[in-house]
Each structure stands twice: as C-alpha cells, then as structure tokens.
Amino acid sequence: MVGITIGLLTIAVAMGALMVSRGISGTISDASGIQQQAAYAMRVIGLQLRQAGSLRLNLDPGTATTAEPYLTPVAFEAAVSTDTHPALDSFDPAKATLSGTASPASLTLGYRRYTEPTFASATEQAFSRNCLGGPADTSTHQRLQSAFWLSSKNELRCAGNQNISAPPLDTEGQPILQNVANFQVRYLLQDTTTTPGTSTIKSTDAAGVTNWAQVQAVEVCLVLYGNESIGMPTDGTATYTDCDGVTKVDMATVTGERNKRLHVPFRNIFQLRSQGLVGSVL
Numbered sequence: 001m002v003g004i005t006i007g008l009l010t011i012a013v014a015m016g017a018l019m020v021s022r023g024i025s026g027t028i029s030d031a032s033g034i035q036q037q038a039a040y041a042m043r044v045i046g047l048q049l050r051q052a053g054s055l056r057l058n059l060d061p062g063t064a065t066t067a068e069p070y071l072t073p074v075a076f077e078a079a080v081s082t083d084t085h086p087a088l089d090s091f092d093p094a095k096a097t098l099s100g101t102a103s104p105a106s107l108t109l110g111y112r113r114y115t116e117p118t119f120a121s122a123t124e125q126a127f128s129r130n131c132l133g134g135p136a137d138t139s140t141h142q143r144l145q146s147a148f149w150l151s152s153k154n155e156l157r158c159a160g161n162q163n164i165s166a167p168p169l170d171t172e173g174q175p176i177l178q179n180v181a182n183f184q185v186r187y188l189l190q191d192t193t194t195t196p197g198t199s200t201i202k203s204t205d206a207a208g209v210t211n212w213a214q215v216q217a218v219e220v221c222l223v224l225y226g227n228e229s230i231g232m233p234t235d236g237t238a239t240y241t242d243c244d245g246v247t248k249v250d251m252a253t254v255t256g257e258r259n260k261r262l263h264v265p266f267r268n269i270f271q272l273r274s275q276g277l278v279g280s281v282l
Contacts, residue, residue, distance in 0.1 A: 030226030030262050034179075038224055038266040041156060041177045044131055048109045048146040049218055049270035051128065053097045056114040077112065080142045088161050091143040098215055098272065100185055100206040104167050106149035107185045107218070111273075113144045132160035132174060147173065150183035154257075156222070181263055182223040184243035187215045188269070217271045226262040240265055 055076040081090035090096075096110035113135075115124035125137055131146035139161070147159040151170040159173030187209050191200045201216065209215060221243035232238040232252040239248045240263050251263050 030228045030230075031264070034224045034226055034262065034264050037177055037179075038222060038264070041222060042220065042266065042268050044158070044176060045107075045148060045220055046268065046270050048131055049220075049272065051111045051144070051273070052109040053093060053273040054111045055093065056112045077114075080112070088141045088143050088145060094213060096143055096145070098212050098218075100187070100209075101167065102205040102207040104149060105184050105206075106147060106168060107220075108145065108147040110143050110145045113142055130160040131158040131176070134160045148183075150180055151175070154178065154180050156180045156183055177222075177224075179225050179227065180222060181225050181258060182221070182243050182265075184221045186219040186221075188217040188219065189214045190216055215272065217269050219267065219269045221265065221267045223263055223265045225258050225264075228262070229260045230262060232260050243267075 055078065057074060058077050059074050079090075079092045079094075081087075091110065091112050093112075098109060100107045111128070113126055113128060115126045115137075118125045126139075128144055129135075130144045131148070135141050135144075141161050143161070145159075145161050147164055147168065149157055149168045151157050151168075153170055153175075155170075155175035156177035157168065157170070157173045158176045159168065162173075164172050184205075186203050186205055188201050188203055189209065191202045203219065223240070223243060234252050236250055238251045240251065241247065242249050243265065249263065251258075252260055
C-alpha cells in the first residue's frame with residue numbers, strides 16, 4: 001500500500017509538472033506564431049505602401065534623337081488614360097495612389113504598373129505585383145491595386161486588381177491573416193496651416209483627410225490574438241493598450257473566442273513615395 005501511494009503521488013506530481021509545462025509551451029508557441037504573422041502582414045502591407053505613388057520612367061518619351069543613346073531625354077509618366085479612371089486599365093496618381101475609410105477601417109493603394117525588357121523573355125515582363133501576387137503578365141491593367149480591411153470573421157483580407165464593394169464584403173478578396181482583433185489605419189498629414197518653414201505633421205483617420213496628396217506616411221496598427229486559452233488574473237491587470245493608444249482591453253474578460261487569449265498590438269509607419277508632388281506637380 002505504501003508503494004502504491006508513493007507511486008500515485010509521483011504520478012500526480014509528474015502530471016502537474018506536465019500540465020504546467022504544456023501551458024508554458026502553448027503560451028510561447030502562441031507568442032511566436034503571433035510575431036511571425038505580424039511580421040508577414042506588415043511586410044505585405046509595407047511593400048504596397050512603399051510602392052504607392054511610384055511612377056513609370058519612360059526611357060524614350062519623345063521623338064528627339066541624339067548622337068549618343070545615353071543622352072536621350074527621359075521622363076516620368078504622370079497619368080495613363082485618366083478619362084476612364086477609376087478603371088484598372090488607367091492610372092491617375094492624384095486619385096489612385098491612396099484612399100481609405102475610417103469605419104470600418106480600410107486601406108486602398110495604387111501605383112503604376114509597367115513592363116520591362118528581360119533577358120529570359122522575348123516580350124517585356126511586369127515585375128511588380130499586388131498583395132495577391134497579380135495581375136498576370138498578359139493583363140492590360142496599367143495600375144497595381146491592393147485593398148486591405150478587417151472582416152467580421154476577424155480576418156485581415158486583401159483584394160488585388162478587382163473592384164470591391166463599399167464597405168468590402170467578407171467574401172471578397174482573400175484572407176492573409178487570421179485572429180485579428182483590431183485593424184486601424186491613421187494618416188500623417190503635412191499641416192499646411194502652420195507658419196512657412198515650421199510645418200508640422202498631424203495624425204488623423206480617413207475621415208479627417210480632405211486632400212490625399214497631403215498624406216506623407218501611413219501608420220498601420222494590428223492587434224493579433226493567439227489560439228491557446230491561458231490562465232489570466234481577473235483583477236484587471238491582464239490588459240493591453242488598443243490601437244487608439246488609450247483604451248485598455250482586459251484579455252480575461254473579452255468575450256467570444258478571444259477570451260483569455262494572448263493579445264499583442266503591433267504598429268508600423270510607412271512613408272509614401274512622391275507625396276507632395278502627387279496631385280500638384282504630377
């Protein structure tokens with residue numbers, strides 16, 4: 001009986017240690033997965049944001065001839081078929097570079113699509129792609145478009161070169177990220193009301209943008225949550241600060257599938273190309 005008792009106690013201690021180890025392992029695995037997903041999402045969004053506003057460099061815009069090929073004048077193409085805007089076979093940097101909505105938060109980006117000669121192909125190829133890896137080389141689209149928004153299923157979705165509803169639907173585009181508690185976008189505007197030479201940057205959501213050409217950079221905030229339910233204190237200390245920078249969210253009391261799951265907010269700021277010129281000079 002003594003041997004059995006000692007054996008049972010040993011098993012109980014081992015099981016307790018195993019459960020603690022399982023909980024710690026699950027939390028670490030959750031944190032690692034969240035970090036990887038956030039890095040992927042910021043990389044996809046950042047690639048499109050950094051390209052937003054980029055134009056095509058036309059290596060032979062006119063009929064001028066020169067004695068040496070490298071002296072031929074070049075020029076940026078500001079717009080293509082603007083009369084048919086916003087069709088995707090056109091591009092107007094003043095209208096197609098950047099747009100968004102505040103509620104629900106959405107972000108739409110566009111930049112010039114063009115082809116270039118390649119060594120491996122007899123025909124010119126387009127190297128740039130939207131958030132879904134399109135369009136195909138055979139496409140006639142002159143614009144690369146990517147739209148991001150948070151669906152009602154807690155998915156960050158992306159639509160490429162396609163027309164989407166306003167607001168976007170859960171069935172449009174493709175999910176690129178799951179377990180998203182919040183997605184917010186703020187725009188950094190050059191404040192033109194300040195004294196010349198002392199201009200400042202102000203932050204606002206899409207509702208506060210009256211001239212998209214004044215947006216110098218975009219701040220993206222994501223809050224991701226894990227898959228493991230973990231033990232959390234119920235005294236209000238298991239909190240994180242939401243995307244607005246003020247609201248404290250208690251992970252132990254949120255409802256639904258997010259309850260008692262690890263939540264981590266991520267922020268990043270991306271500067272846009274050609275801003276300050278788009279809509280004015282261009």
